[in-house]
Amino acid sequence: MINIPSTIRISFRALRVNKMRSSLTMLGIIIGVGAVIAMLAVGTGARQKIAEQISSIGSNLLIVLSGASTSGGRRMGSGTQPSLSLGDAEAIKRECPSVQDVAPVLGGIGQVVFGNMNWSTGVTGTTPSMLAVRDWNLSSGRMFTEDDVKGATKVCILGQTVVDNLFGSIDPVGSVIRINKIPFTVVGVLEIKGQSPGGQDQDDTIYVPITTAQKKLFGTAFPGMIRMMMVKARTVEDLLRAEQEIAELLRQRHKIGQKQEDDFTVRNLTQMLQATEQSTKVMTILLGAIASVSLLVGGIGIMNIMLVSVTERTREIGIRMAVGAKTWDIRLQFIIEALTLSMIGGVAGILVGLGVSEALALFAGWSVIVSPFSVILSFGFSGIVGISFGFYPAYKASLLDPIEALRYE
Amino acid sequence: MGLIEAQGISKTYSFGEVEVRALCPTSLTIEAAEFIAIMGPSGSGKSTLMNILGCLDKPTTGTYLLDGVDVGGLGRDERAEIRNKKIGFVFQGFNLLPRTSAIENVELPLLYDGLSAQDRRQRALTALKKVGLEGREDHHPSQLSGGQQQRVAIARALVNNAPLILADEPTGNLDTKTSAEIMDLFVKLNTGSNITVMLVTHEPDIAAYSRRVIRFLDGCIVSDEVKKAS
Numbered sequence: 161m162i163n164i165p166s167t168i169r170i171s172f173r174a175l176r177v178n179k180m181r182s183s184l185t186m187l188g189i190i191i192g193v194g195a196v197i198a199m200l201a202v203g204t205g206a207r208q209k210i211a212e213q214i215s216s217i218g219s220n221l222l223i224v225l226s227g228a229s230t231s232g233g234r235r236m237g238s239g240t241q242p243s244l245s246l247g248d249a250e251a252i253k254r255e256c257p258s259v260q261d262v263a264p265v266l267g268g269i270g271q272v273v274f275g276n277m278n279w280s281t282g283v284t285g286t287t288p289s290m291l292a293v294r295d296w297n298l299s300s301g302r303m304f305t306e307d308d309v310k311g312a313t314k315v316c317i318l319g320q321t322v323v324d325n326l327f328g329s330i331d332p333v334g335s336v337i338r339i340n341k342i343p344f345t346v347v348g349v350l351e352i353k354g355q356s357p358g359g360q361d362q363d364d365t366i367y368v369p370i371t372t373a374q375k376k377l378f379g380t381a382f383p384g385m386i387r388m389m390m391v392k393a394r395t396v397e398d399l400l401r402a403e404q405e406i407a408e409l410l411r412q413r414h415k416i417g418q419k420q421e422d423d424f425t426v427r428n429l430t431q432m433l434q435a436t437e438q439s440t441k442v443m444t445i446l447l448g449a450i451a452s453v454s455l456l457v458g459g460i461g462i463m464n465i466m467l468v469s470v471t472e473r474t475r476e477i478g479i480r481m482a483v484g485a486k487t488w489d490i491r492l493q494f495i496i497e498a499l500t501l502s503m504i505g506g507v508a509g510i511l512v513g514l515g516v517s518e519a520l521a522l523f524a525g526w527s528v529i530v531s532p533f534s535v536i537l538s539f540g541f542s543g544i545v546g547i548s549f550g551f552y553p554a555y556k557a558s559l560l561d562p563i564e565a566l567r568y569e
Numbered sequence: 570m571g572l573i574e575a576q577g578i579s580k581t582y583s584f585g586e587v588e589v590r591a592l593c594p595t596s597l598t599i600e601a602a603e604f605i606a607i608m609g610p611s612g613s614g615k616s617t618l619m620n621i622l623g624c625l626d627k628p629t630t631g632t633y634l635l636d637g638v639d640v641g642g643l644g645r646d647e648r649a650e651i652r653n654k655k656i657g658f659v660f661q662g663f664n665l666l667p668r669t670s671a672i673e674n675v676e677l678p679l680l681y682d683g684l685s686a687q688d689r690r691q692r693a694l695t696a697l698k699k700v701g702l703e704g705r706e707d708h709h710p711s712q713l714s715g716g717q718q719q720r721v722a723i724a725r726a727l728v729n730n731a732p733l734i735l736a737d738e739p740t741g742n743l744d745t746k747t748s749a750e751i752m753d754l755f756v757k758l759n760t761g762s763n764i765t766v767m768l769v770t771h772e773p774d775i776a777a778y779s780r781r782v783i784r785f786l787d788g789c790i791v792s793d794e795v796k797k798a799s
Contacts, residue, residue: 163681166680170680177668475664479666485649486650487646
């Protein structure tokens, strides 16, 4: 019968006797486990950040821009040709099955005044669909309604940055502000959204009904014209189909012939970011794989030391065999020694990994996330390393001839 | 029936083409509570015989019954169990585990017998007392004299109440006075506890403690004398 507690004690004693050697061997595992945890934390942190950005611009998002106008042979850039209309937006929502919602946008810069405070910000004319399209909620008040859009009423909702600059700590809902000298009633405040993937402050904004923007704020020679629209596809998989459906519909509505160029552009932001996320994922796996190599090297270190230890303790093995140790008694003793080295190294490595991650977050300002999965993974891996690299030396020890072993000097 | 009944056991080592006969076919019967000395020059086969009788090695031919069990055909682990239960070993170089206290050295065979920690300690203490080492259970081998180390080794051989002690030149590393003390201890164990003691020695002084002397030469027994009770 194999006596596990005693075997564990024997193993511990053997490790204690060679403190220096044991700790150097553990160092290999400590570095390996620490590296795996820190690298995965960096990768996971980067992915998390990108995922946050994707959800901050709104998920499954397409942007349809009006085409580039040409003036005297000079092309003016997309969005300059008044080719998109509110009618287009409504048609897309009505006729494209892959599209869940559409928010038209016509905006500009406005000087905003409240009391003795003033602020310059982007004013966006849109419809109530905007909140759904951008996965945005209100922190107080309400969104303006379809009736507000129909009636071109002078109501607005504010981003948090605007509230901070004009109102300070006062609740702005119900107050009247002036946008380009025209009075607007504040009906709601948007939740804080933070930076866009491009680094813009998304909270520095004001939403007004699109009709109000068209008729009162940014008067245009083309009634019903909008600058762009934001389109939410039903699912990520629908993005490409929605893109095609929109292009087809708009070419039809704008009567664009087979060989003519589009007078609009469809951009797929989500897909772009998802590609980035994908590459970060690959990077994480790569980092983890490289770190695992050091864990493997640590395992080879354990095997090396265990082999030396078996040779050194040949006589001890002989004595144990002479007094009745069986094959598995000897094997278990050395496997447990290797396992102890790797497990203690694993625990220390987890602490080192947590420390390094923390230090990276603190000093380098990286966003790092230590997932419980990476901790369990690397700890489990170090255990497997201990058993598998400890097995060969243990196997070798158990096959020694007791007579030879007892005679060993 | 004797404790040891060996019928025509022999040992041949083969090194590729060359075969070396270490032990001629030998038959031997040893009763319980005998005290036997095995003598002979180096390479005469006495160590080979001890290894086979101690279940450390298998005979090439012949049958070997230990305490009524045919151990000749047993596997590694089965022989380990026989060694654990039936045989105590005492070596010339003591063969204690270094950096390990006396009591833990004595407990070693019990460790492989599945005894509880408490039982192990109790039996190890009793064995240490038998060899006159009470109070030194926590000393490490390096803190003990040669004679004391050999006593620890004898306690280890006793701890499982094995009926047979095989000692390979147990006094080879000790001075005359200590040798005498160790031999007195063997005699005491042999007569007091009816343990069969079988020892290998070069020295006639040591062999004189035994009641039966077997002499080896070139792998064969040349004489086997039982002394008259004195």
